[in-house]
Amino acid sequence: MKRIKAIYPGSFDPPTNGHLDLIERGSKIFDELVVAILRNPEKNPLFSLADRRKMLEAMTSGFDNVSVDTFDGLTVDYALRVEARAILRGIRAISDYEYELQMALMNRKLQPGLETVFMMPAEKYSYLSSRLVREVAQLGGSIECLVPDLVEQRVREKIDVAHKFANREQSAGKTPSEGKSKFRKKKL
Ligand code: PNS
Secondary structure, X not given: OOOOEEEEEEOOOOOXXXXXXXXXXXXXXXXXXEEEEEOOOOOOOOOOHHHHHHHHHHHOOOOOOEEEEEEOOOHHHHHHHOOOOEEXXXXXXXXXXXXXXXXXXXXXXXXXXXXXXXXXXXXXXXXXXXHHHHHHHHOOOOOEOOEOHHHHHHHHHHHHHHHHHHHHHHHOOOOHHHOOOXXXXXXX
């Protein structure tokens, strides 16, 4: 019998409980699942690729058939390279649908043999996104229950460092906007 390998591509900046929920669901229907982190030089991520990889590896260590990898270029090219037959994507709400449909159809145009499979995360994660996690954490809100404990800790560390850096620049007489902190510059 043919084994079905799928990739789950994304930015995962940071990985959330919603991602983990989808990974768990994907691991049950595919023989092999590769969580594939996009190396996107245009974005200004909170976490480096290596950090995201480490967090995802720790989060998925309990799944025998899940691995973590990084890629650049087209998702379909990466899928072909690793001999995957499907792309797994999550749909949380109708608002995700248009973008996801567009992407799935473009990927099908580029590589007709590759299927996109959509899964819904648990309802309790339907409002959850990496962008909101970053925003809430940066503004001092709690991200408990939104991300695994290890990710929460890493996000806190990142933000503390960014705050310290911004405070140091302020006490050196610079306005926050003059500072070089990535945290300060980041668009929320
Ligand atoms: O977690 P994200 O940011 O929603 O993931 C988006 C991702 C990485 C799946 C998408 O941007 C992507 O596939 N990028 C790789 C470049 C590519 O293949 N572009 C054409 C997609 S139709």
